[in-house]
Amino acid sequence: MPKSKATRCSEIHKLIPAFVLGSLEGEEQALVLRHLPDCPPSRRLLEEFRQVAEALPYAATLQTPALALKRRLLARLERERLAQPAHLWMWLASWGRRLAPLGPAALLLLLGLLGGWALSIQGELARQSGMVDQLFDQLRDQQLAMAFFTTGEYSRIPLQGQADAAEAWGFLMVEPDESVAMLLAYKLPALGEGQAYQLWLIRNGERDSGGLFSVDASGRAYFLFRAGEPLGAYQAVGVTVEPEEGSPGPTGPRVLAASL
Amino acid sequence: MGCWWRRMERDQPQDEVLIARIAQGEVEALASLYDRYGRLVYSLAMTMLRDRAAAEEVTQDAFLSLWRAAASYRAERGRVATWLWAIARHRAIDELRRLKNSQALSLDFSPDFQPGEVNPGESLEDASLMRLHVRRALAQLHEPQRRAIQLAYFRGLTQREIAEGLGEPLGTIKTRIRLGLHRLKQLLQREE
Numbered sequence: 001m002p003k004s005k006a007t008r009c010s011e012i013h014k015l016i017p018a019f020v021l022g023s024l025e026g027e028e029q030a031l032v033l034r035h036l037p038d039c040p041p042s043r044r045l046l047e048e049f050r051q052v053a054e055a056l057p058y059a060a061t062l063q064t065p066a067l068a069l070k071r072r073l074l075a076r077l078e079r080e081r082l083a084q085p086a087h088l089w090m091w092l093a094s095w096g097r098r099l100a101p102l103g104p105a106a107l108l109l110l111l112g113l114l115g116g117w118a119l120s121i122q123g124e125l126a127r128q129s130g131m132v133d134q135l136f137d138q139l140r141d142q143q144l145a146m147a148f149f150t151t152g153e154y155s156r157i158p159l160q161g162q163a164d165a166a167e168a169w170g171f172l173m174v175e176p177d178e179s180v181a182m183l184l185a186y187k188l189p190a191l192g193e194g195q196a197y198q199l200w201l202i203r204n205g206e207r208d209s210g211g212l213f214s215v216d217a218s219g220r221a222y223f224l225f226r227a228g229e230p231l232g233a234y235q236a237v238g239v240t241v242e243p244e245e246g247s248p249g250p251t252g253p254r255v256l257a258a259s260l
Numbered sequence: 261m262g263c264w265w266r267r268m269e270r271d272q273p274q275d276e277v278l279i280a281r282i283a284q285g286e287v288e289a290l291a292s293l294y295d296r297y298g299r300l301v302y303s304l305a306m307t308m309l310r311d312r313a314a315a316e317e318v319t320q321d322a323f324l325s326l327w328r329a330a331a332s333y334r335a336e337r338g339r340v341a342t343w344l345w346a347i348a349r350h351r352a353i354d355e356l357r358r359l360k361n362s363q364a365l366s367l368d369f370s371p372d373f374q375p376g377e378v379n380p381g382e383s384l385e386d387a388s389l390m391r392l393h394v395r396r397a398l399a400q401l402h403e404p405q406r407r408a409i410q411l412a413y414f415r416g417l418t419q420r421e422i423a424e425g426l427g428e429p430l431g432t433i434k435t436r437i438r439l440g441l442h443r444l445k446q447l448l449q450r451e452e
Contacts, residue, residue: 017441023412060307
């Protein structure tokens with residue numbers, strides 16, 4: 001016996017939540033797609049659940065991409081824009097009109113010179129662009145550090161000096177929900193030639209490197225670091241002395257430690 | 261849906277103006293849209309892929325796709341932000357599926373959806389407020405329901421794949437997703 005429309009609607013309504021999440025397969029997905037055009041109540045329900053699904057990206061832990069990403073994106077867009085046939089044609093036509101009165105040989109010579117000049121400018125721009133990227137990243141770090149000090153929306157976790165640096169102390173300023181934190185440390189021993197301090201984030205006995213830092217003449221360090229996961233995912237942190245290029249895991253003496 | 265949803269809708273007219281300018285080839289308009297949504301798109305990609313380089317690639321691809329297809333955007337088919345997220349999510353799912361072919365299927369996905377502390381009356385950016393509402397609602401779901409929804413949305417798994425991965429009956433997973441999303445809808449409506 002064929003199913004009544006009400007029965008069919010009821011079945012479809014059960015599938016709509018999974019449909020908006022994209023987790024239906026083959027026949028069930030086709031069933032929903034076939035049913036929707038002729039059923040306004042099902043379309044209303046779909047719209048309600050679609051709004052719920054559209055809210056889910058907001059559940060993602062907020063993270064900040066490198067500033068260089070925007071620069072790379074915009075540079076690529078600019079290249080695409082200029083590479084469009086309409087733009088290239090306009091560019092060539094414009095130069096053609098200007099150089100035509102000089103004759104073919106002059107035109108070729110000038111085009112060659114222009115090409116060489118453009119290549120040298122391009123190299124210089126790439127070099128300067130790299131420097132600007134670095135400066136932007138440093139600026140962002142400074143802005144983040146200032147935000148830590150001014151917003152007050154962080155936890156302050158004390159860092160204890162360990163056997164090899166009993167006088168050292170400091171604290172971490174962390175937002176458990178975020179992956180960025182600030183380490184402030186005092187009275188750390190001076191580092192030897194070719195050495196650096198390395199921060200470790202500890203989770204279930206495994207250690208992720210949080211990066212390398214050094215200290216000033218008074219043993220002070222301010223270090224903004226980014227973890228691979230939100231800080232709330234880690235149980236502890238430690239700081240060890242390592243070669244200046246860093247180590248895949250702790251090898252030197254531990255100087256600071258804290259429980260998160 | 262609620263006041264939080266109306267906030268999301270509020271930005272739409274400005275977004276549509278930007279999309280129209282992008283369709284005319286204005287890089288500055290794309291830069292403005294990136295400033296508005298770049299962080300959210302990247303966060304979604306990072307949550308799904310958990311790899312900075314891959315998340316940056318997906319973010320860049322999402323905005324490039326939007327740049328190339330801006331002329332075909334139709335407001336009646338959805339918000340600009342939704343379009344952007346859909347592109348990013350599908351691109352991230354492609355990447356997850358590519359990885360799945362070379363690795364064991366990973367169901368290790370348990371982001372912290374605790375809502376965190378917010379002071380009453382505190383002035384928050386709208387995006388932060390929406391984030392709070394959604395995370396608070398998710399945190400109130402039963403854990404198995406929340407996990408099923410997370411795996412479907414953020415890992416791009418079908419109900420069958422979730423059932424197989426978790427070793428649960430398919431019917432159980434279907435029920436969790438259905439009831440979980442119903443509950444989530446109710447919780448978000450309460451934010452009115």
